[in-house]
Amino acid sequence: MSDFQLLTSLWLIPLAGSIGVLFAPKKSEHLVKWIALAICTVTFLISLLAFGAYTAPGDSSPMASTLRDRAENNLILTKLEGNGIVSSPKDLDVDGDGMINKLEITRCGMTPEVFDKIDKDKDGKLSSAEYAGLGVGDLVVREPWIPYFNIQYYLGLDGISLSLVLLTGLTSLLACGASWKIEKQVKGYYSLFLLLLASMMGVFMALDMFLFYIFFEVMLLPMYFLIAIWGGPNREYAAIKFLLFTLFGSVFILVGILILYYYGGDAEAMLGGNPFKAHSFDSIWVARAASETTYYGSYIQKWVFSLMLIGFIVKLPSFPFHTWLPDAHVEAPTPISMILAGVLLKIGGYGLIRLAWPLAPVGAYELATPVAAIGVFSIIYGALVAMAQTDFKKLVAYSSVSHMGYVTLGMAAVSLTADPKYYSYGVNGAMFMMIAHGITSAGMFFMVGVIYDRLHTRDLNKLGGLFQPMPLYGFASFIIFFGSMGLPGLCGFIAEVFVILGAFNFNYKLAILAATAVILTAGYILWTLQRVFLGPNQEHKHQPDLDMREWSISVPLIVLTVVLGVAPQWSLLNWMGPSVDNVVQAITSAKGMPSPTAKPADEKKIARPQTNSSVDPALSMINR
């Protein structure tokens, strides 16, 4: 399967399914459920295929080179095929020997250095095998889409996005299983569900900011209807609130993107040999400009960062933009809550890691302390409000606010004086928190759903003693809740500790405050477990334990909670860590950072091997 097919099918298959189920015959609700489940399974399998391709052993595996390198190699490919001079590489072959030599390649503006890079056997000629090997199997897709605005159909995967794509695939599959009891307008439900899946996959893969924005906006529509139609009693209020909050945030993101596109900055800024002139939605390319040139000054970066930060922490959500979350969760049906907590919130964090910080590293650095403070405040605030809840679902919702605070804190904890590897712990912790929280919070919402199905109440004061009639349910819940609490050996611990350790390198006071929150977390989790599972059991003596369907949804979550906690390196950091390191390196070595120690200016200038900077003439299409 080519990169194009692989990445495109990840969002196109669910999209096709979304339209397809609408044409299912009437009264075929059972069929629709199975079709949807099959599509979710296929999508998850494709994401596993992408994982296999990414982590394949050897030098040619995508993991061995950075997303930036892979993206730029693909640019050459696009250039060769679509610059108007030639329609296929064969057209370049002037002397008709079946090979492309250096002289011929210059016709499309490629420099000899790039040529040498592609020319693996150093025979001065580009065989079709060498040409064909270019950009193949590197999990990046790049096609011109709206050339006038330089908008591309541009998808790519690295460790950061792949981990979230896998999470999306898994959570959607489990949520699809959890939707089995939906009886109302089944076709419409599954159609929207699959549309949601398609757009989430698209968001995590898009590298073109315009494309990202489109997927981001498309996601709102199914989510709005899923809450507004299949939700609880107060569903319309919750759905509108969700929609408006997210729209409000996305406006800020859009403005940020447009500023980056139109801003006319430092005219002398050179990026890889050519003057950089913005007018690009290529997030990788613009991030490189932000990191390696002074095109976007610290003033404009502060603006861009602030706009994107607001946009993404609405989605995350973080104090003070979090109040849509508890309402949306309480009203949403169980599977939608799982998706909402498991995947949708992660889009906020992903936006911070992929866009907000890399696109404006200097601005982010200058605002780091207040941003970290927002993170710490969210952690403590969310935990306190969670502690005061009596609605089981609302409690879990506020715990999400608390946990997502760690993402903000981990990202913000940049220190320029110390070894950037400490900051890498913070960012890895933030990423780990997203995955860990994706698993535990989806699990927690599922657990709430299980009990709501049986007892039709979520009032913690009316529950109690459920461990005795439902031992399997108790076992699953204890592991998942302990995982969320940050017990060593389970996934939440790694995330919390990494972020706190990273934060110590940044600001002692904030780190100590964040550390104290673990008491509150333990407080509300244990108190909840006590109110649900322990104590005397008078009213609910004969509840059935988890059935086969519920148990098979719980098992993957339990297993992942344990595996990620025991072997974080093997299961996640090995293949996610290098991508995080690239982000960390770009942020900490960004040009224009206030220099805390007197270092020679050229030392930080270019953080890339020299060969990479020579791709640039081929990039002139982007910079026209």
Next chain:
Amino acid sequence: MNDWQINLYLAAIAIPLAAFVVQILGGRWLKELNAHIATAAIGTSFVLSLIGFVDYFVIEAPKHPVAHHHAEAEGESEGHKTETASSTAKTTDAKTTPGPLVWKGRFDWVSVGGGIQIPGRESTKSLTIPWEFAIDSLSAIMYLMVTLIATSIHVYSMGYMHGDRRYPRFFAYLSLFCFSMLALVGSANLFMVFMSWELVGVCSYLLIGHWYEEKKNADAANKAFIVNRVGDVGMLIGLGLLWTNLGTFNISEINHSLRNKAGELNIVSTESSSVVELRNQETGEPIVDGWTGKPRQIATWALVLAGLGVFAGCVGKSAQFPLHVWLPDAMAGPTPVSALIHAATMVAAGVYLVGRFFPLFTDEVLLTIGYAGGITLFIAATIAMVQVDYKKVLAYSTVSQLGYMMLGLGVGGWSAGLFHLLTHAFFKALLFLCAGSVYHSVHTYDMHVLGGLRKKMPRTATTMLIGTLAISGVPLFSGFYSKDAILASSLKFVSERPSHFLLFVLPTVGAAITAFYMFRLWLLLFYGESRSAKKDAHGHGHDHGHGHGHGDHHHDDPVAHAHESESIMTIPLMVLAAFAVFVGWPITILPFAEPIVEQMLLYSSPLPPIELGIFHWIAMGFSLVVAATGIGLAFAFYAWKTFDAKKFAESFQPLYRLFSAKWYFDEIYDLLLVKRTLDLAVAMRGFDKYVVDGVVNGAAMITVWASKLDGLFDKFAVDKLVNLFGDFIYLLGDRGRWIQTGRLRNYLMVLTVAVFGLFLGVVVWIQRG
């Protein structure tokens, strides 16, 4: 390559974990077999630890003599003199004095940041958090102690817990606990200590809540976990400070680089700041940070804070003042759990960590440790004196004895504190198991309805007497030697710094109280005749108990039905009793030489040991006098009835009330901390609901109002203007009407306008600026 011995110890850690996994996954089918699996697992760990122990002390250690101590010197009393001489000699000749034998093992667990490449920087190695294990004499002894006691308690539990409704799960949790505890003892880095630290905590939580149907038990479990988490925050802070500044979690690396060979901190002071520099202990060269290229150092205040933080963790785990409140409540768990976790092993982990990380603590921190221990031992002893529930007496006694250990460490008696940890583990596990045996037979914890049990339960009575003699500090029993070592250390400390005289007074007075309440306990349980039998004849009235629940046994005489427990329970008692006697013995039996276990400990002492000399003799005098006083008073009150305990209590009413109310700690914490936190949580919920959400809803309402006003304006003003301005204005009005068709669309309209407005504004502004 790891030594084979480390693999031996790793197996000892892993086997209980494997047993746990088998039990938790297969518990449904294995049922009763769980108990055998768990016992076999910990038994195997014991055998492995024993092999390691013998290999360490008999075969390997003699090949690695340490100059500052005569580990292999078979207890010659002149050991101390040569030791001082050789430690001065050592400083001149570094190469001939290898350190104590340590078996090490290391596995990379997490490594991050290896992909970062900054030109001009050498350091591209990733920053790693490894799993590190180290076995020195302290851990070898701890392994033997933990596995021996745990094995005894597993065997005992097979009798005690028999027929329990969650019998299989009980043993699964015990196995998990054994794994976590052994991992903790074997850890060579603070991060791993922290992980196993939390894991033993969660085992404690699960086992305290074993009978979770009663709210009281579930509350106690929560309290234990949360109070421990308070301490753990301190530990997390210590963890962060040390890692950020020193770049490692390895305990012995930190220990060795903070101080020079004489045991002094490597302080570098300038006019404005004071820092501790990390140096190679052997060569004295500074350790350079690979990133900045400068010597690694930590501000002295940060080192103090880190020390206090790590100690805070120990305060929580070892139930020291002010976090001691969870341990007495933890007695809600089954008694074998109290013996294993809440007396012998887990609660001693705090003391163990202070000992393990001893060089980290600056003088200020050590003084804090000493006072925390002193206050704890005194408060807990006073409370133990007036308890009616015999298990609670033992609980407070545990708190008090842990205070002794902390005090011993705080005054610089490294080996004294840890020695007491070991002797205490044996006699306190014994005492708890005896208490369990009594409860198993009489089904009440109220001492005042019991009495005269020695005839019915001779084995329990005898073994418990041995435990009581040991804890009271009677010569020839283990507690005597370790308590003497602590008193001698504190006497020496006080002789040098007389203003801290309390650090000697508190433990001395405490020793008398200990002897008193322990003999009170023993006499009330085993001496004389059953008080219930008497009470039934004479109607009501027992001495100063205030009706602490007697449960269903109010009208029965529990003693009448009492019987000795079966052998599966009494044999572990006898094993532990034997250890409670001889584990403190010096090799020559005479009470003057250094106890053999203390010598073994000293072999791995992280700092040069202190010279006690004459203080041993003075302390021993004090110790004998106070023990005799305490025991005498107990007999006077409860055996010979020279004094009437009830009247005595009445004449000291305020004090008596303070002690029985446990100094009101629970009430104060509840009022000042728990209630206030909950209030804050409720206030925050209100803030969230009314202020944060209020702003949101308010903004929505204003928008709706604005659109309505706009609509009215449109209807009355614009429509009129239409007639005046013709088609152009009509168009505008038409647009305006379109706005008000629906709420959602109105918002979207406002938003669209806002996007372009904001965007245009910003672009224009930026272009200008």
